[in-house]
Amino acid sequence: MKRLLLTLAIIGAMVSAVCAETVWMTDFNKAAEVATKEKKPIFILFTGSDWCGFCIRFHREFFAKDAFKSFAKEDLVLLEADFPRRKKIDAATKAQNQKLAQKYGVEGYPMVIITDAEGKVIFQSGYGDFRKAKSPEAYIKLLKEKILSQSKK
Template identity: 45%
Template sequence: MKKWLMVIAAVAISAGAFAADGWMTDFEKAKELAKEQKRHILIDFSGSDWCGWCIKLDKEVFSKQAFKDYAKDNLVLVLADFPRDKSKQSSALQKQNEELSKKFGVRGFPTVFILGPDGETVAKTGYQAGGPEAYVTHVKKLIADVKPEK
């Protein structure tokens, strides 16, 4: 099973589905992976090269090992980035991110959504003070607060 996942990851990386540090950029591939692995999706709507709070969230939480360790085993990470310098983004990626922004009603940055493995919205959040451990606790609570339908 691990070999199979490594092959999928290698193909996805070569196809440009991943950004840095395990963050995916292809939302459809992320949904497929989340469904397959039965993991929640965390989408970070960011202005990575101009938004102060986005940079702070990345520096204080997403780039820290405590968050990475939790995410590696529990989440599929998606970066929907809206940088000023779009030279490193394909037009298809820019279009996808605009469509996602409209679909989720993003009105500011950073905006973070947690989706279930089925792709349905579980929670909306953003920057939270306290570092990676506090953020992981926050995400776990958002996921735990979702009541399964009967």
């Protein structure tokens, strides 16, 4: 009986860890600090969260999935650069997001830029790459390959 309870407790902890919401930062400097400390790349999502149809689908089809949440928790520092139309964001965040979009040449949404802690681009991807991958797991595999190939340079 004790073994059964212990097993259930462990399974419950694992499920809640995987299902826990991902933490998206909104400050690049703080994300860079965490990336340096944890030795992880920064996954920047440029999005129009409340108006861009492809952004909303990308969230539903990829970012909301447990496979992504688990991958992100282990391997990434997440940064959302949002360009909403209805939702209000503070002026400093808005200015930072515009500066980041200009720096990385973002011309459409959604756009994913993976950088090192200093902001050097490792990989750039859009919703089309996700659609070509056909599944969250295949897209994660692609992202991991790109990150790994860059870390070997």
